[in-house]
Amino acid sequence: MDCFHITLKNHALEDLELLFRNECKIQLSDEVKERIIKCRNYLDNKMKSQKEPIYGINTGFGSLCNVTVSNDQLSQLQRNLVVSHSCGMGEEVPQEIVRLMIFLKIKSLSYGYSGVRLETVERLVEMFNNKVYPVVYQQGSLGASGDLAPLANMSLPLLGLGEVNYNGKRYESKEINDKFGWKPLVLASKEGLALLNGTQFMLAYSIWNIRKAKKLSALADKIAALSLEAYDGRQEPFTHGVHAVRPHKGQIETAANMRAYLEGSDLINIEKKHVQDPYSFRCVPQVHGATKDALAFIENSFVTELNSATDNPTILPEEDKIVSAGNFHGQPLALPLDFLAIAMAEIGSISERRTYQLISGKRGLPSFLVAHPGLNSGFMIPQYSQASIVSQNKQLCTPACVDTIDSSQGQEDHVSMGANSATKCYRVVENVEKILAIEMMNAAQALEFRRPGKSSPILEQFVAEFRKYVPFIAEDEIMYTNMNNSVKFLREVQM
Numbered sequence: 464m465d466c467f468h469i470t471l472k473n474h475a476l477e478d479l480e481l482l483f484r485n486e487c488k489i490q491l492s493d494e495v496k497e498r499i500i501k502c503r504n505y506l507d508n509k510m511k512s513q514k515e516p517i518y519g520i521n522t523g524f525g526s527l528c529n530v531t532v533s534n535d536q537l538s539q540l541q542r543n544l545v546v547s548h549s550c551g552m553g554e555e556v557p558q559e560i561v562r563l564m565i566f567l568k569i570k571s572l573s574y575g576y577s578g579v580r581l582e583t584v585e586r587l588v589e590m591f592n593n594k595v596y597p598v599v600y601q602q603g604s605l606g607a608s609g610d611l612a613p614l615a616n617m618s619l620p621l622l623g624l625g626e627v628n629y630n631g632k633r634y635e636s637k638e639i640n641d642k643f644g645w646k647p648l649v650l651a652s653k654e655g656l657a658l659l660n661g662t663q664f665m666l667a668y669s670i671w672n673i674r675k676a677k678k679l680s681a682l683a684d685k686i687a688a689l690s691l692e693a694y695d696g697r698q699e700p701f702t703h704g705v706h707a708v709r710p711h712k713g714q715i716e717t718a719a720n721m722r723a724y725l726e727g728s729d730l731i732n733i734e735k736k737h738v739q740d741p742y743s744f745r746c747v748p749q750v751h752g753a754t755k756d757a758l759a760f761i762e763n764s765f766v767t768e769l770n771s772a773t774d775n776p777t778i779l780p781e782e783d784k785i786v787s788a789g790n791f792h793g794q795p796l797a798l799p800l801d802f803l804a805i806a807m808a809e810i811g812s813i814s815e816r817r818t819y820q821l822i823s824g825k826r827g828l829p830s831f832l833v834a835h836p837g838l839n840s841g842f843m844i845p846q847y848s849q850a851s852i853v854s855q856n857k858q859l860c861t862p863a864c865v866d867t868i869d870s871s872q873g874q875e876d877h878v879s880m881g882a883n884s885a886t887k888c889y890r891v892v893e894n895v896e897k898i899l900a901i902e903m904m905n906a907a908q909a910l911e912f913r914r915p916g917k918s919s920p921i922l923e924q925f926v927a928e929f930r931k932y933v934p935f936i937a938e939d940e941i942m943y944t945n946m947n948n949s950v951k952f953l954r955e956v957q958m
Contacts, residue, residue, distance in 0.1 A: 466490055467566075469573050471498065473770040476762055479670065482566060483559075488592040489566060491573065491584065498575030499584055505780040506578040506653060510534070518776055518787040520578075520653045541655030545622060548615035548659055551600030556613065556664075558628055560889075561596040563667035564617055567769070568658065576772040576779065577657040583648060586621055595639055598626040599664075605870060606793030606881030609774065610664030613882070618658040623647030653778075660774035660791045668885035669765045669796055669803075672892050673758065676807050679895050680754055681958045683810050684717055685925060686903050687747045688724035690817045691731075691740075692918045693909035695826045698722070698731050700745045713755030718748040728919040737826070743816035750813050757806035764799040793881030797864035800884035804891040808856040811891075811898040815853045818846050821905045832908045832936075839939045842905055845946060849901040852894045859887045859894075900949035904933060911935055928956065 465487040471494055481487050491499075506520075516522045516531050521540075556564075569587050572579050590596075597620050603612030619625025620636035624647075627639050640647065690696075701721040706714050725731045739745060776787040822842050824830035833841030863883040869876045907926050910918065917923060932952040933945045 468492055469495055469570055471495060471574065474766075476670070476673065476766055476769075479674075479769075482563070483674075489569065489588055491569075491588060495573040495575075496581055499573065499579065499581045502575040502578050502778055502780055503580050503651075506778055506785075509785065510537075510652060517785050520656075520776070520785070537652040538649055541650035541652065542622060544655040544659060545615050545618050545650070546624065548611045549619055549625065550612045551603040551616045553600050553602035556599040556601055558596045560667045560671055561599050561617065561628075562591065562594075563670055564599070564613070564663045565591045565596070567663040567666050567670075568614070568617070568661065570769070571661055571663065571772050571774065572657060574772045576777050577774050578653040578778045579657045580651055580654065583621065583650070583654055583658075586645065586648060589643070589645070590620065590627075593643060594629065595620070595643075596628045597636075598628060598633065601882075601886050604664055604882035605868070605875070605878040606662070606665055606797055606884070607791070607870075607878035608875055609660035609791035610662060610793075610882055611659050613664040614659045614661060617663075618655070621648045621658070622650070657774045662768060662773045662791065662793050662796055662881070665793050665796045665800070665881045665885045666765070666768050668889050669800060670769070672800070672803055672885070672888050673762050673765055675892050675896070676803060677758060677762075678958055679807065679892070679899060679953075680751065680758060680810065681720075682899055682953060682956070683751055683814065684720040684747070685724055685922075685958075686814070686899055686906060687744070687751065687817065688721050689906040689910065689918070689922050689925065690821060690902060691721075691744050691747075692725070692728060692922060693828070693906050693913060694740070694744060694817075694821060695730070695733070695735065695737075695913070696740045696744045697735055697737075698725055700740070701725070701748065706748060711752055711756060713759075714748045714752030716755060717752040721747060724921050725919055726921070728922070729917045730913055731919075733916070741816070741820055743813050743820060747813070750809060754806040754810050757802055761799040761803050761806070764795060768796055793879035794864065797879040797881030797884045800881060800888045801860075801862040801864050804856075804884070804888040805860050807888075807891055807895045808853075808860050811853050811856055811895040814895075814898050814902045815846070815849045818849055818902045818905045821909045822846055828909055828912055832905060832912070833939075834937065841936065841939065842908060845901050845904060845942055848946070849898050852898055856891050856894050859891050863887065896953055897946075897950055900953050901946060903929065903953065904945060904949045907933070908936060928952070 465484050467481050467489045470492040572584050597617045599613045599616045604610040623637050625636050701718045706718045773790045775791050776785050778785050822831050830836040831841035831843045833839040863880040866880050867878050932948045
């Protein structure tokens with residue numbers, strides 16, 4: 464059985480691959496357990512003699528920060544926080560994202576700066592390991608005081624409240640607690656705030672988005688090379704020396720990928736009648752490469768957040784301090800998420816342009832890539848669908864992070880809106896997968912009209928694998944099933 468050990472060491476994005484295996488379980492290291500217990504003991508001892516108010520521990524929340532709460536009401540305060548903040552609305556968050564949320568909350572709490580009890584963290588571990596996923600909704604977080612609403616919904620089952628998904632069915636949390644013999648937790652001081660403060664909703668989407676975006680970026684190069692072959696394109700624009708004089712890393716990498724994919728092709732070496740190709744082919748290194756450079760920056764931001772404690776206040780036992788600050792603010796994620804949406808939308812935009820060139824009846828290819836256009840519409844309408852999705856991506860790429868709306872009576876007067884950045888970026892990334900899948904269909908179809916010519920061994924194998932999912936289209940047939948199968952191929956193909 465795969466086991467992910469949560470330790471105090473930093474993790475890279477690649478380290479998280481284990482978590483995407485369905486049977487993976489997580490385990491707290493002894494060092495982590497000691498850190499959690501040490502911080503909790505420090506907080507308990509501090510509160511015995513503490514006379515001054517400490518935000519969120521013996522005070523109200525937000526603009527109620529100056530309202531002191533008596534020691535005998537501290538547990539009720541934390542429970543009230545969770546239930547009152549469970550205000551998620553809209554579509555349900557996919558369970559794979561909720562699974563990441565649980566892991567990321569455990570990881571953030573494991574550093575021992577949050578003051579939670581070990582049993583609270585261990586209950587989250589049990590939920591993850593038993594595949595009990597709270598029902599969480601996409602709308603409600605401002606991405607500033609942490610992801611309050613979605614994290615509150617995620618935390619309700621700890622109290623025996625709310626709903627969960629388990630084994631493909633929806634249950635009241637109490638039913639699942641009874642099944643596993645879990646008693647509802649009675650939260651201690653600070654615990655509700657530690658659970659709700661933090662960026663785990665935004666970060667879960669961030670991790671999902673960057674992981675998928677990196678694969679799609681790699682696929683885009685390979686599909687572009689296939690489209691180039693089918694379009695009877697030229698290889699000179701990928702010459703290393705051209706890119707050495709403008710040495711952006713992603714540009715150089717993309718040009719190298721294109722050369723590798725074209726190596727050994729008969730088609731690419733056929734004498735060309737045209738002097739230049741359209742930008743959507745000729746400028747693949749510049750456009751795809753810019754996205755690669757963006758992904759590198761974005762990944763670094765996400766990985767930094769992955770290895771951080773992001774709730775408030777921050778408890779620093781070694782310094783004998785409890786500091787109310789702003790590590791929950793989502794701006795470090797909101798900006799990169801908006802950037803990621805834009806960078807990936809450009810991959811989709813140039814992909815659609817290549818598709819348009821392939822169906823345009825140029826360079827010896829039949830109109831709409833069928834042998835008898837007129838009688839058959841062929842690949843006319845998949846490009847319409849592709850164009851529609853590209854247009855939607857443009858609409859989704861308006862940055863969310865430039866907006867802010869006051870909340871909590873002006874106490875929280877600048878918010879990141881990073882949760883909106885996260886959910887719309889998710890839609891953009893999913894859309895780009897569909898766009899590339901449609902280009903893949905067109906490129907594979909167009910290549911057949913170059914026979915008996917052969918592309919490179921790499922690309923011929925790529926098409927052979929694709930043909931197990933989508934056939935050559937000789938006469939008009941229902942296309943959406945083929946389009947969905949093309950998406951399935953991109954999801955399952957190994958890069």
